[in-house]
Amino acid sequence: MEDIVLSVKGLGKSFKENRIVEELSFDVKKGEIMAILGPNGAGKSTTIRNIMGILRPDEGTITYHGYDSIPKHRIGYLPEERGLYKNVKLMDIFLYFADLKEYPRKKARARALEYLQKLGLEGKENTKVEELSKGMAQKAQFIVSIIHEPDLLILDEPFSGLDPVSQDLIMNEIRELANEGTAILLSAHQMNLVEKLVDELYLIHKGKRVIQGGMNEVKEEYANYKCTIKGENKATKFEEIPFVQRVEQQYDYTVLHLGKEVVPAQWIHHLPSDIIMEELSIDRISLHEIFVAIATEKELMPVGGDLDA
Ligand SMILES: Nc1ncnc2c1ncn2[C@@H]1O[C@H](COP(=O)(O)OP(=O)(O)OP(=O)(O)O)[C@@H](O)[C@H]1O
Numbered sequence: 001m002e003d004i005v006l007s008v009k010g011l012g013k014s015f016k017e018n019r020i021v022e023e024l025s026f027d028v029k030k031g032e033i034m035a036i037l038g039p040n041g042a043g044k045s046t047t048i049r050n051i052m053g054i055l056r057p058d059e060g061t062i063t064y065h066g067y068d069s070i071p072k073h074r075i076g077y078l079p080e081e082r083g084l085y086k087n088v089k090l091m092d093i094f095l096y097f098a099d100l101k102e103y104p105r106k107k108a109r110a111r112a113l114e115y116l117q118k119l120g121l122e123g124k125e126n127t128k129v130e131e132l133s134k135g136m137a138q139k140a141q142f143i144v145s146i147i148h149e150p151d152l153l154i155l156d157e158p159f160s161g162l163d164p165v166s167q168d169l170i171m172n173e174i175r176e177l178a179n180e181g182t183a184i185l186l187s188a189h190q191m192n193l194v195e196k197l198v199d200e201l202y203l204i205h206k207g208k209r210v211i212q213g214g215m216n217e218v219k220e221e222y223a224n225y226k227c228t229i230k231g232e233n234k235a236t237k238f239e240e241i242p243f244v245q246r247v248e249q250q251y252d253y254t255v256l257h258l259g260k261e262v263v264p265a266q267w268i269h270h271l272p273s274d275i276i277m278e279e280l281s282i283d284r285i286s287l288h289e290i291f292v293a294i295a296t297e298k299e300l301m302p303v304g305g306d307l308d309a
Contacts (some may be wrong), residue, residue: 012059076150231276
């Protein structure tokens with residue numbers, strides 16, 4: 001049976017006369033990582049703040065294991081606006097938050113030491129926050145969010161400000177927590193990381209849902225092929241080639257957007273023999289490109305229909 005931990009149904013929120021999010025509905029299940037994605041200002045943090053009870057929804061319901069109230073001690077939260085008490089030692093901060101969540105101090109201490117070590121902050125338990133770099137402080141805040149073994153973890157942009165090594169460390173911990181059964185909802189802008197980490201996607205634009213589904217499902221549906229050719233060529237050379245849905249040119253690159261159904265090894269023979277071709281590649285479009293197409297309101301062509309239909 002599917003174990004739904006968080007269920008958001010028909011969420012709507014306005015600030016004064018501005019409609020910020022509307023009709024957002026999704027579930028996050030035990031052991032699952034869901035990403036809420038969207039351009040700056042799309043409404044991700046607003047959605048998260050409604051779930052956390054920092055904002056009150058105008059419409060819709062938010063339930064935890066089917067109940068209307070979300071017990072704060074079962075949730076872990078990494079807010080978008082970071083900030084820990086600057087002149088307090090890390091271990092004191094971890095224990096303070098553990099106390100707030102009614103989690104035993106002894107277990108919290110052991111867990112804090114374990115995570116400091118895992119995240120490359122070994123020996124920093126008596127260091128004050130003000131003595132840490134931004135990335136280190138962010139890792140400490142991540143530890144705060146999971147110190148009490150929450151069964152629902154909400155991370156607002158957990159990778160921002162982290163170097164690639166630290167991003168990998170945090171990504172591994174998020175995956176491990178999910179493997180242990182934690183339900184995880186996160187927002188992020190790093191599509192390469194999202195592509196590797198996430199099970200389910202919920203992509204919003206201007207406060208509304210645009211794409212929802214499993215990572216593999218979404219890629220299957222939207223990941224058409226594209227052929228990139230380097231060389232100065234006229235766009236008209238390519239427009240009549242079978243399966244070419246759109247031609248884009250930038251500098252001396254031409255990108256041919258192809259249907260998902262093409263067989264690259266066969267299709268390639270349709271290219272005119274007199275074009276200039278310094279380089280050639282055929283790939284499936286990435287989540288990054290799907291995201292950019294939505295953010296810039298370009299037409300995406302899922303198989304069997306229009307995105308906006
Ligand atoms: N307290 C507020 N009062 C009025 N408008 C707000 C408030 N908080 C957010 N907004 C507006 O709501 C919209 C969505 O903001 P939100 O912070 O949810 O976006 P986001 O998707 O998290 O963006 P980002 O990727 O930049 O963090 C923006 O237009 C923002 O200006």
